Structures are given as structure tokens and as C-alpha cells.
Amino acid sequence: MLALEDLEVYYGEIHALKRVSLEVRDREIVALLGNNGAGKTTTLKTVSGLLAPRRGRVSFEGRPLTGVAPHEIVARGIAHVPEGRRIFNRLTVRENLLMGAYLRADGGIAADLERVFALFPRLHERLTQVAGTLSGGEQQMLAIGRALMARPKVLLLDEPSMGLAPVLVEQIFETIAEVNRQGTTILLVEQNAAMALSIANRGYVLETGSVVLSGTAAALGENSEVRRAYLGE
Amino acid sequence: MDLQLLVTIFPQVLLDGILLGFMYALIALGYTMVYGVLEFINFAHSEIFIVGAFVGVEILLGLKSAGLLEAIPWLPVLLLVLVAGMAASGLLAVSIERIAYRPLRHAPRLIPLISAIGVSFFLQDAIRLFESIWRNAFNLVYPTLDVLNRRYDLTSTIDIPLKSVVVIAAALLMLWALWALVNRTKIGTAIRAVAEDQAAASLMGINVNRIISLTFLIGGAMGGAAGVLFGVQYSLVNPYTGFIPGLKAFTAAVLGGIGNIPGAMVGGLVLGLLEAFAASYLSLLTGGAFGAEYKDIFAFSVLILILIFRPKGLLGEVVRERA
Ligand SMILES: Nc1ncnc2c1ncn2[C@@H]1O[C@H](COP(=O)(O)OP(=O)(O)O)[C@@H](O)[C@H]1O
Ligand SMILES: [Mg+2]
Numbered sequence: 001m002l003a004l005e006d007l008e009v010y011y012g013e014i015h016a017l018k019r020v021s022l023e024v025r026d027r028e029i030v031a032l033l034g035n036n037g038a039g040k041t042t043t044l045k046t047v048s049g050l051l052a053p054r055r056g057r058v059s060f061e062g063r064p065l066t067g068v069a070p071h072e073i074v075a076r077g078i079a080h081v082p083e084g085r086r087i088f089n090r091l092t093v094r095e096n097l098l099m100g101a102y103l104r105a106d107g108g109i110a111a112d113l114e115r116v117f118a119l120f121p122r123l124h125e126r127l128t129q130v131a132g133t134l135s136g137g138e139q140q141m142l143a144i145g146r147a148l149m150a151r152p153k154v155l156l157l158d159e160p161s162m163g164l165a166p167v168l169v170e171q172i173f174e175t176i177a178e179v180n181r182q183g184t185t186i187l188l189v190e191q192n193a194a195m196a197l198s199i200a201n202r203g204y205v206l207e208t209g210s211v212v213l214s215g216t217a218a219a220l221g222e223n224s225e226v227r228r229a230y231l232g233e
Numbered sequence: 234m235d236l237q238l239l240v241t242i243f244p245q246v247l248l249d250g251i252l253l254g255f256m257y258a259l260i261a262l263g264y265t266m267v268y269g270v271l272e273f274i275n276f277a278h279s280e281i282f283i284v285g286a287f288v289g290v291e292i293l294l295g296l297k298s299a300g301l302l303e304a305i306p307w308l309p310v311l312l313l314v315l316v317a318g319m320a321a322s323g324l325l326a327v328s329i330e331r332i333a334y335r336p337l338r339h340a341p342r343l344i345p346l347i348s349a350i351g352v353s354f355f356l357q358d359a360i361r362l363f364e365s366i367w368r369n370a371f372n373l374v375y376p377t378l379d380v381l382n383r384r385y386d387l388t389s390t391i392d393i394p395l396k397s398v399v400v401i402a403a404a405l406l407m408l409w410a411l412w413a414l415v416n417r418t419k420i421g422t423a424i425r426a427v428a429e430d431q432a433a434a435s436l437m438g439i440n441v442n443r444i445i446s447l448t449f450l451i452g453g454a455m456g457g458a459a460g461v462l463f464g465v466q467y468s469l470v471n472p473y474t475g476f477i478p479g480l481k482a483f484t485a486a487v488l489g490g491i492g493n494i495p496g497a498m499v500g501g502l503v504l505g506l507l508e509a510f511a512a513s514y515l516s517l518l519t520g521g522a523f524g525a526e527y528k529d530i531f532a533f534s535v536l537i538l539i540l541i542f543r544p545k546g547l548l549g550e551v552v553r554e555r556a
Contacts, residue, residue: 050432074438086433088426095422102423103438150438 001026001185002047002078002154007056009042016042017053018209024154029177029186031196031217033230034206040189041083043206044156047187048080049073060154075103079152083159083189085143089132093123096131096142100149109149116145119175137168144175154185161192173199193230197221205230239517244391246513247506252397252466254505255404259459260482261489261497262411263326263452269428269492270448273334273342276349279479280356281326281453285318285460286470287360290373292317297376307378315403315461322457326449335442360472372471375464400462407458408498411451415494424448428492481508488536490546499547507532 002024009017017039024030034040045051047058049070058065065073079100088096097116101109117124120141126134131142140160147155157176161169169192177199180186190196197203197217205213205226213223220226260282267275275281292314296302302310333352337345364371381396415421426434427444435441463478464470481504489500511528523531539547 048436050435069440070432070435071438071440074436080436082433082436086430086436088429088433090429091422091425095425098419099422099426099434099437099439102419146437 001061002187003057003059004043004047005057005059007043007046007053007058009039009046009051009053016209017046020056020206020209020211022204022211022214024185024187027180027183027185028202029180029188029200031193031200031203031220032187032189032206033191033193033196033203033220033226035229036191037208038206039209040206041158042209044080044082044158044187044189047073047156048078050080071103074150074152077151077153078156079147079150079154080156081143081147081158081160083162085139087131087134087139087142087146089130091131092128093131093134093142094127096146097123097149100146101151103150108151112149112151116148119148119178120145137164137172140164140168140172141175144172144179148179148184152184154187155179156187156189158189159191160188161190161195169195193226194221235517239514241390242513244387246509248391248393248397249513250506250509251502252400252505253509254502255401255408256459256463256466256478256501257482257485257505258498258501259404259407259455259462260478261486261501262408262494263456264483265486265489265491265494265497266424266448266452268486269494270424270431270445271334271338272492273345274349274483275326275329275334275449275452276346277329277333277352277356278326278452278456278483279475280353280360281322281329282456282460282463282479282482283470283472283475284325284356284360285322285457286464286474287364287373287460287472288321288457289314289318289461289464290375290470293376294368294373302376302378307380310378311399311465315458318457318461319454320457322460323450323454326453326456327446330446330449335445357472357476364472372469375468375470377468381465396465400466403458403462407455411455411494414451420444420447484533484536488539488546490549493546493548496546496548503547504532504536507535 004020004022007017007020020043032040032043042051046053047065049065049068053066060076060078088099097113101112122138123141123145126138131139134142144160160172160176164172173195176186176188188196188200197220200217202216203214203220204211213220213226263278263281264275267273293302296310329352333348334345337348361371364373381394381399383395384392385395386392415424423434423439423444424447426437427439427441431441482501485500485504486497488504489496508528511531512525515523515527515531516525543549
């Protein structure tokens with residue numbers, strides 16, 4: 001469904017991605033693991049069009065995404081929950097959610113708001129509140145809810161557990177699994193490898209810009225290198 | 234000190250201050266909206282403003298020489314002039330952004346600013362050249378519509394010309410329309426989203442460049458409306474007339490909290506009132522030691538004081554991020 005082939009991405013002189021190839025199939029949850037600075041965020045930004053690869057291709061449903069503007073990539077059905085949430089602090093919760101549905105002209109927006117409130121009841125309680133005043137966990141819920149308002153086929157999540165208390169982390173991951181059961185394909189970037197592998201079908205491990213390992217979530221969870229480097233054993 | 238006189242002229246001074254304040258507010262919107270989305274000071278906005286005034290005077294002079302000015306009722310004439318001035322200034326602002334700023338979007342901050350200063354000088358002399366060829370003069374006078382000079386008595390000592398009522402009503406209407414657009418519509422929400430985080434806005438499917446163009450269009454149109462109203466109210470325009478009101482409107486935007494739309498409105502009114510009261514009262518209150526010519530010194534001293542205590546402006550940034 002979503003395929004990255006031999007991506008080479010640079011920040012000026014810095015070679016951030018080296019021949020990165022990976023694939024996400026329909027209705028999967030794919031985990032992208034790796035330490036700080038490995039290139040996970042860079043990978044997601046390249047998919048959503050915020051960065052342009054110097055070489056290589058991204059394609060979605062058989063059509064190329066490379067060179068397509070971010071706002072058009074959203075229209076194709078890919079929503080990106082960026083690192084650090086990036087909600088609109090000065091907009092209300094409701095306005096943030098409606099911005100998520102910016103491109104939609106169908107009548108399903110109200111129903112999708114209800115769906116987001118079912119996943120995150122807290123957002124419903126805070127609907128008219130300015131988003132900058134939400135707690136960290138609520139902001140993450142809003143960032144995910146906002147992306148879902150686009151009714152994406154694929155959801156890109158960049159470290160949804162970052163900076164959250166353990167209880168909240170568990171709750172967010174349960175919700176991600178639920179969103180996937182409802183039919184959304186997910187590419188999940190995480191440093192919390194244990195959590196990510198617990199809900200993923202497959203995974204890839206990035207190290208300094210290259211994919212060094214890949215396999216089913218179960219196989220990666222049993223791999224001795226993964227256990228040592230990412231699962232703290 | 235003549236207390237009686239102070240009281241007698243108060244309503245007149247208040248009216249002058251409000252008029253001037255609305256003028257500044259309308260111009261300040263252009264600075265503040267553009268700053269809000271690009272963190273960039275559109276130095277050419279004072280000329281975008283004065284182009285509105287020139288389009289207005291050209292249409293009025295054209296109608297006059299065709300003998301139509303007194304034949305058509307004043308309200309449609311004024312609406313026509315206002316809409317034409319807004320369209321011209323709005324489109325001019327959009328073109329300037331497209332030609333002189335967008336290619337420099339990723340250049341160091343000083344570069345687009347210098348480009349803007351260049352555009353500003355270019356436009357001043359382009360207007361001068363055009364008017365010199367076309368009319369053989371570049372100091373133009375707004376043709377008066379007699380009805381607009383009709384005065385209405387509010388009390389036995391205060392009267393108000395119809396044109397001032399019209400200027401205030403038009404300014405209020407436009408400020409309200411802009412407020413409603415920005416706060417009550419989807420496209421307005423998108424403008425605020427782009428102002429806050431362009432990359433995140435693009436991830437919502439918002440075409441950021443289109444929103445930036447729209448911001449220049451709206452800010453420019455408000456400036457053009459201010460230009461026409463300025464001409465109607467104060468009559469004289471020349472290619473360099475925009476500069477000082479532009480600078481003051483920019484100050485008003487900073488005073489209100491640059492990037493903040495209600496702030497520009499408040500800042501404009503505060504500055505207009507300060508200036509009007511300083512012009513009329515300084516001399517009276519100091520027994521003639523400081524005359525009206527000190528009005529700017531007084532007004533700007535107050536501004537500096539306000540900014541020392543509220544560096545982000547009167548309505549700057551209230552939301553604080555929580556981790
Ligand atoms: N804006 C940037 N400018 C320069 N280098 C960057 C930038 N963003 C990331 N990098 C570098 O690219 C590499 C990959 O970063 P990133 O994709 O953010 O890693 P991750 O998300 O896995 O922590 C790192 O070496 C980082 O320092
Ligand atoms: Mg990252």
C-alpha cells in the first residue's frame with residue numbers, strides 16, 4: 001500500500017537516510033524502531049512531503065508521492081501526527097479537530113467528531129477550551145484525533161508516547177490498536193520498542209539512517225540484538 | 234488653564250481621535266496579519282495603502298470630468314470607490330508577495346525586509362511617474378461630494394460632518410467583517426492555523442501558499458479601504474503621503490501586539506486618541522510651552538512606556554504552553 005524504496009535524504013551535508021526501503025501493507029500496524037537520531041522522524045517527514053528525498057521513491061497505492069506537496073498528500077489519504085504533537089495552541093480543541101477535516105466536503109464530519117469523542121472522551125469535555133491549555137496527554141489525544149478527522153487510509157504516528165505517564169502510554173497504545181481495528185493502516189515510530197511491538201504486525205529497526213533489521217513483531221521481540229539494544233536486556 | 238475650553242472641545246477631540254484611530258487600525262491590520270503568518274514586516278504596506286487612495290481619487294476625478302459625480306447618489310459612488318480601492322490594493326499586495334517576497338522566503342530575515350523597502354520606494358516613484366504623465370501633477374485633491382460635508386448638530390456646540398460618520402461606519406463595518414471572517418469561518422481558522430505553525434497546517438491539507446496570498450489580499454484590501462477613507466476625510470494625497478501614517482499604523486500594530494488582529498484595532502485606536510488629545514491639549518495644559526507640534530513626541534513617549542511594561546503589546550500572547 002505504502003512503499004519506500006532506496007530513500008536518500010539529506011539535511012544540507014548531513015546524510016540522514018541511507019537507502020531506506022520499507023513497506024506498509026493494507027490494515028497493518030508497522031513499527032519503526034531506533035534510537036534518538038536514527039532517522040525515524042526524517043522517514044515520516046519524507047512520506048508526508050515535508051522533506052524531499054535526494055534519491056529514491058515513495059509510492060502510495062501504486063502512485064508516486066515523491067515531489068507531491070504535503071497538502072496534496074493529505075488529500076491522497078495519508079495523515080501525519082508529527083513529533084511533539086504540533087497542535088494549534090491558540091485554537092480551541094474543536095477548531096483543531098475541524099482543521100483536521102479541512103479538505104473534507106462530505107457530510108460525515110459530525111459523525112467523525114463523534115467517533116473521535118468515543119476514542120477520547122476527554123476531548124469532548126474540553127471542546128471549547130484553547131488547546132494550549134491542555135495537559136500533555138490531552139494534547140497527544142488531540143493530535144491523534146485531529147489526524148483521524150481527515151479519515152486517512154494511513155496514519156503516520158511519530159512517538160505518540162513521548163513525555164507521557166505510563167498509564168497514559170498504555171491508554172494511547174490501546175487506542176491506536178482500536179483505530180487500526182476500525183480499518184486504518186498505521187506506521188508507528190517509537191522509542192518505546194516493547195509497547196510498539198506489542199501492537200504491531202511487523203517492524204523495522206533503523207540505525208544511523210539505515211534499516212538494519214526487519215521482520216514480524218514476534219520475531220523482532222525475540223531477536224537478541226533488539227532485546228539488548230531496545231528492550232533493555 | 235482654561236478648564237471651560239478643555240471641556241468644550243473634548244467631544245470634538247474625541248471624534249478626531251476616533252477617526253484617526255480607525256484609520257490607523259485599518260492600516261495596522263495589513264502589517265499585523267502579514268506579520269502573523271510570515272513574521273515579516275511588509276514595509277511596502279504604506280504604499281499599498283496610498284495606492285488605494287490614488288485609485289479612489291482617480292475614479293472620483295474621472296466621474297467628475299464626465300459630469301457624473303453630482304448625478305449619481307453619493308452612497309453608490311462611495312461604495313464603488315471603496316470597492317475599487319480595496320481590489321486594487323489587495324491585488325497589488327498579492328502581486329508584491331508573489332514577486333518580491335516569496336522567492337526570498339527561505340533567505341535570511343533581513344533580505345525580504347530590504348526587498349520590501351525597495352518595493353516601497355519603487356511604488357512611491359511609480360505613482361509619481363504615472364500621475365505626472367497622466368495629470369501633470371502628483372499632489373491630488375479628492376473632489377468633494379457636497380453632501381458629505383453637510384454637518385449635523387449633536388449638541389449646540391458640537392457638530393459632525395456626514396463624511397466622518399461615513400468613515401467611522403465604514404471602518405467599523407470592515408473591522409467587524411474581518412473579525413467574523415477570521416474567527417467564524419473555516420478559512421479564517423486556517424489563517425490562524427498557518428500563523429501558528431505552517432508545517433502542521435500543511436499536514437492538515439491546508440495549501441499554505443494560498444493562505445499566505447489570501448492574507449496579503451485581505452490585509453492589502455483593508456489598507457486600500459483605509460486609503461480611500463483617508464482621502465475622503467483629509468482630502469490631500471501625494472505619492473509620499475502613505476509613509477507617515479504607515480509608520481504610525483505599524484507602531485499601532487506593535488502597541489497592540491504584532492500578529493494579533495484585535496490588538497491592531499486596539500493599538501490603532503489608542504494611538505489615534507493619544508495623538509488627537511496631545512495635539513489639542515498639550516498646549517492648553519502646559520500654558521503654551523508645548524504646542525501641537527509636540528503631539529508625536531508625547532504619543533510616542535506613551536507608547537515607549539507601554540511597551541516597557543508590556544513588551545508584547547497590549548494584547549500580546551496570553552496563551553502559555555503547558556508540557
Ligand atoms: N532539521 C535538521 N537539520 C539538520 N539535521 C537534522 C535535522 N533534523 C534531523 N537532523 C539529523 O538527522 C538525523 C536523523 O534525525 P531524526 O530523523 O530526527 O531522528 P529520530 O527521529 O530517529 O530521532 C540526526 O542525525 C539528526 O541530527
Ligand atoms: Mg524523532
